[in-house]
Each structure stands twice: as C-alpha cells, then as structure tokens.
Amino acid sequence: MSKKAFRPDVDAPEWKGGHTPYDIIKEGTIAVVVIGLLTVLLAVVFGSPDVPAITIKSWSNHAPVDFATTALSELNGTSLTAAYGAPYNIQPASANQNLGPLKLDYWVGVHIPINTVTDFVVDPLKALPNQPVLHKSLAKWSGASASTRAAWVASYTKAAGKMKFENGQVIVNATNAGPVPLMINDLTMMARSGALDQALITGDSFYSTDYTQSLLFISDGSYLADVAGKQHLQGNQWGVMNETGSYPGSAWLWLYTFWYQISPFSTSSNADILVLATMIILTAGLTLMPFIPGLRSIPRRSRVYRLIWREHYRSQK
Amino acid sequence: MSTSEIDRQWTTRLRRRGFGKLPPEKMLPDTQPSYVASWIYVFGVATISALIVVIATGCVLAIFGPQWWHVSNIGHFVNSLHLWSVEIFFFSMVVHLWGKYFMAAWRGGRAMTWITGMVLFLMSVVTALTGYVSQTNFDSQWISTQAKDAINSTGGGAFFNLLNPGQMLMWHIVLMPLVLVLLVGAHVVMVRIKGVVPPFEENVGADQ
Numbered sequence: 001m002s003k004k005a006f007r008p009d010v011d012a013p014e015w016k017g018g019h020t021p022y023d024i025i026k027e028g029t030i031a032v033v034v035i036g037l038l039t040v041l042l043a044v045v046f047g048s049p050d051v052p053a054i055t056i057k058s059w060s061n062h063a064p065v066d067f068a069t070t071a072l073s074e075l076n077g078t079s080l081t082a083a084y085g086a087p088y089n090i091q092p093a094s095a096n097q098n099l100g101p102l103k104l105d106y107w108v109g110v111h112i113p114i115n116t117v118t119d120f121v122v123d124p125l126k127a128l129p130n131q132p133v134l135h136k137s138l139a140k141w142s143g144a145s146a147s148t149r150a151a152w153v154a155s156y157t158k159a160a161g162k163m164k165f166e167n168g169q170v171i172v173n174a175t176n177a178g179p180v181p182l183m184i185n186d187l188t189m190m191a192r193s194g195a196l197d198q199a200l201i202t203g204d205s206f207y208s209t210d211y212t213q214s215l216l217f218i219s220d221g222s223y224l225a226d227v228a229g230k231q232h233l234q235g236n237q238w239g240v241m242n243e244t245g246s247y248p249g250s251a252w253l254w255l256y257t258f259w260y261q262i263s264p265f266s267t268s269s270n271a272d273i274l275v276l277a278t279m280i281i282l283t284a285g286l287t288l289m290p291f292i293p294g295l296r297s298i299p300r301r302s303r304v305y306r307l308i309w310r311e312h313y314r315s316q317k
Numbered sequence: 318m319s320t321s322e323i324d325r326q327w328t329t330r331l332r333r334r335g336f337g338k339l340p341p342e343k344m345l346p347d348t349q350p351s352y353v354a355s356w357i358y359v360f361g362v363a364t365i366s367a368l369i370v371v372i373a374t375g376c377v378l379a380i381f382g383p384q385w386w387h388v389s390n391i392g393h394f395v396n397s398l399h400l401w402s403v404e405i406f407f408f409s410m411v412v413h414l415w416g417k418y419f420m421a422a423w424r425g426g427r428a429m430t431w432i433t434g435m436v437l438f439l440m441s442v443v444t445a446l447t448g449y450v451s452q453t454n455f456d457s458q459w460i461s462t463q464a465k466d467a468i469n470s471t472g473g474g475a476f477f478n479l480l481n482p483g484q485m486l487m488w489h490i491v492l493m494p495l496v497l498v499l500l501v502g503a504h505v506v507m508v509r510i511k512g513v514v515p516p517f518e519e520n521v522g523a524d525q
Binding site for chain 1: 345346347348349350351352353354355357359362363365366367369370374386387393394396397398399400401402404405407411416418419420421423424425426427428431432435436439442445446449452453454455456457458459460461462463464466467469470471472473474475476478480481482483484486512514515516517518519
C-alpha cells in the first residue's frame with residue numbers, strides 16, 4: 001500500500017524542532033489583567049452612549065402632525081406595519097421579501113398577529129375611561145359596515161394632506177368622515193398624555209416585557225427616522241454598524257452594511273433577504289475553507305505566513 | 318466487582334478516553350514549539366481574556382437589572398466597561414481569525430477547530446445584537462426596528478422577535494453566553510489536543 005501523498009494545504013508537517021518554556025497560567029493571568037486595565041482606560045476616557053428612548057408621548061408632543069398622520073395610516077392600512085405581511089399580518093406573497101422562488105417569511109406565516117386598526121387605534125381608545133362622546137363614536141365605528149368605514153377613512157385621508165395641530169387639537173377639514181376625526185384627535189390626545197405608551201405595552205395584562213406594538217407604531221412614523229438620521233444611523237449612512245454618538249459601534253458588521261450601499265441591494269425591495277443570503281454564502285465559504293480546493297491554498301500562496309513565522313524561517317537559514 | 322466490570326463502566330471509559338486524548342501535560346503545557354513566536358498568537362488569549370471581562374461586567378449589570386445603568390453613574394461606568402470589553406473582544410477575535418487564516422490553521426486535522434472558531438464569531442455577532450436591542454434606550458429602538466426586517470425576511474422573526482426586549486435579554490444573558498462558553502471550551506480543548514499548527518514546509522508540493 002502506497003503512503004498517502006502529503007497535501008500542504010490540508011496536512012501539517014510533524015514538528016521535530018525545539019520547544020521553549022511556556023507558562024500558560026502566567027500568560028493567561030497577565031492577559032486578563034492587561035485587557036482588564038485597557039478596558040478600564042477606554043471606559044474612563046470614552047464612556048458609553050445612552051440616548052434616552054423615544055416615547056409615544058415625546059413623539060406626539062414634538063411632532064403631533066406626524067403622530068396623527070401615522071395614526072391615520074394605521075387606520076387606512078397604508079402604514080409599514082399594516083402592509084408588512086408575515087409575521088404580523090396576512091398580505092400577498094409579493095408584499096413579503098422573496099429570495100427568488102423562496103418565500104420564507106410568507107411560508108412561516110403570521111405568528112405575532114397585529115391588526116393596526118384594532119390594536120393601534122380602536123382598542124387603546126376603548127380603554128380611555130369617562131369619554132362618553134368618544135365611546136359613542138367607537139360604537140358607531142364598530143356598528144358600521146366595512147364599506148362605510150372605508151368611505152369615512154377615505155374622506156378623512158383625502159383632507160389630511162392639510163392637517164394642522166392648533167390649540168391642542170388635530171385640525172382636518174374633512175366631511176363625511178364619520179367618527180374618524182374624533183378618533184384621530186382623541187388618540188393624539190391620549191398619546192400626548194402618555195396613556196398610549198402604556199396601553200400598547202400592557203394591553204390587558206399588568207406585566208409585559210414585549211414592546212412589539214409600541215416599537216412598530218413608533219417606527220411607522222417619520223420622527224424616529226429623523227432622530228436616527230441626526231445620529232448618523234440611517235441605512236444609507238452605514239447605520240447598521242453605527243450607534244449613537246461617536247462610538248465604534250458594531251464595526252464587525254462592515255461587510256454586511258456594505259452590501260446595502262450598492263446596487264442591486266440598495267434598490268431592491270428584497271434587500272434584506274438578498275444581503276442576508278449573500279452573507280450566509282460568504283460566511284459558509286469561509287467556514288468551510290479547509291475543504292475548498294483552491295481557496296484553501298490562498299494562505300500558502302499569499303506567503304503572509306512568512307511574516308508570522310519569520311523567526312522560524314530565519315532560523316532555518 | 319471484577320476488573321472487566323470496572324472497565325465497562327461509563328465513568329471509566331470516559332476518563333480513559335478523555336485523559337487519553339488530553340493528558341494533563343497537554344491541557345496545561347509548560348513548553349511550546351519554538352515556532353510559536355509572534356505577536357499574532359497573543360490575540361487568541363486576548364479574545365478569551367476580553368470575554369472574561371465581558372462576562373464579569375455583564376454579571377454586575379445583571380445583578381442590578383437592565384434599567385440600572387440609566388440611573389446610576391456606577392451603572393453607566395459598568396456599562397462602559399461592558400461596551401469596551403466587547404469592542405476589544407471583537408477586535409482581538411477578528412485579528413485572531415485572520416491570523417489563523419493566513420497560517421491555514423486547519424491543517425493537520427484541525428478543521429473542526431477552525432469551524433468552531435467561525436461559529437463562535439457568528440454567535441458572538443448574534444449575542445452582540447441581542448445586547449444592543451436589550452439596552453432599553455434609543456439605540457435599542459432604532460437597531461431593533463431596523464434589524465427586524467432582516468430576521469423577518471427569513472421567517473425567523475416569528476420565533477426570534479427583536480422587538481421583545483424581554484426575550485432578547487434572556488437570549489443575551491442566558492442562552493447565548495451558555496453556548497458561547499461551551500463552544501469556547503471546546504475550541505480551546507481542540508487547540509490543546511492538536512497543538513498549534515506548525516509552519517508550512519517551504520518548497521513542498523503543488524496545490525491540493
């Protein structure tokens with residue numbers, strides 16, 4: 001039986017050279033101490049960012065028209081969340097992100113059901129106590145047919161382009177909008193008081209650690225994105241790898257973020273799944289490098305290793 | 318009890334197999350091959366050291382809860398320690414990874430060591446993401462609402478909800494660290510069993 005040929009990119013030569021003393025415990029201890037001190041130094045000098053979270057209360061007080069417009073988009077079904085698809089609500093497969101013929105999110109389906117009309121508008125308003133006029137309007141809304149509701153919302157939406165916020169009231173000159181003007185105005189008042197923050201978080205429960213509804217509602221408006229833009233966090237500002245302030249952020253995501261900056265990813269409606277698929281392929285390639293002929297030869301061919309083991313090769317001469 | 322009966326015990330078999338592959342002098346060596354003489358080797362131990370600081374500072378943050386660092390100067394400082402140890406951890410790990418790449422450190426039956434290292438890097442990225450979205454501040458809001466689209470596009474958002482900081486915090490401080498520490502342990506044991514990859518022999522063979 002012939003001996004198997006030595007493959008330099010797969011096999012390693014047996015080391016027959018010398019050894020040097022090595023105190024692994026001492027090295028480890030010194031490393032922990034040095035890294036610990038370096039961490040303290042960086043923390044003392046640079047600290048860490050902590051920009052407070054936006055609340056629905058602060059959003060609706062700083063930008064009441066943006067809030068009311070967003071509330072309307074939840075009602076008329078044009079918000080990002082209302083038209084999102086899986087895992088929040090049922091939409092055609094084309095509304096979800098597809099990877100060629102693969103409709104992964106569509107196939108997995110709705111697991112965190114959100115109806116923006118009831119969850120973001122009607123149910124929170126129902127929770128407001130001692131509001132007989134509002135509750136009468138909500139009863140009118142609940143008792144109306146779907147087509148009537150749609151007509152009311154369409155009338156209001158048509159006039160909402162000239163929405164104003166004056167004297168603490170949302171002003172829209174809409175006719176034939178039924179209870180919609182009152183609902184939008186009262187939801188804005190509720191938001192400005194802080195009550196909507198709590199209503200969206202806890203719902204019918206006392207405890208909650210789930211902010212899905214609040215975060216979706218806030219991100220449907222433009223206020224969050226405006227603040228993020230000022231903090232250089234938008235997608236076209238390489239925002240995926242940044243964090244607030246002048247901090248390194250997730251610098252390790254530079255390649256992931258890079259794809260979002262170039263075509264076809266930057267213009268695709270399937271950008272997220274395309275970028276993710278690209279990164280999965282590249283990462284799988286790097287992970288399985290030991291088994292890929294050609295690619296696994298790059299380290300040997302590049303000869304960068306001569307820098308790493310320069311003393312070894314020098315001693316061989 | 319007969320000797321053969323003892324030999325068949327699971328405990329006996331596990332001990333023999335374990336110590337056979339990794340005797341104490343390999344686990345805690347007092348010498349190393351003379352080619353291990355480069356600053357690049359420092360980044361492996363630096364990564365583990367940074368991880369120790371990350372876990373230690375994370376434990377302090379866990380003791381006082383996720384809101385503490387917003388209202389306490391000491392808490393904010395501990396958060397700063399946590400952040401910078403994470404930055405050092407990733408920096409060291411990436412340098413370590415590329416150093417090992419240019420050594421072709423998978424040679425000589427070390428492919429699983431390379432693969433566990435890559436998996437550790439990926440899991441660290443996920444762990445960092447769960448940390449960012451558990452901060453309960455503006456960064457959490459923005460990062461979670463943006464990153465959710467990528468997770469949702471895979472269908473994974475149905476089970477891994479970035480907008481649920483309670484779920485993310487559990488992943489960040491229980492599940493991911495547990496798996497990371499186990500994998501780091503496996504990675505180190507593999508390195509100790511096989512030893513550090515020797516240099517290329519120059520003028521040997523063609524591409525394989």
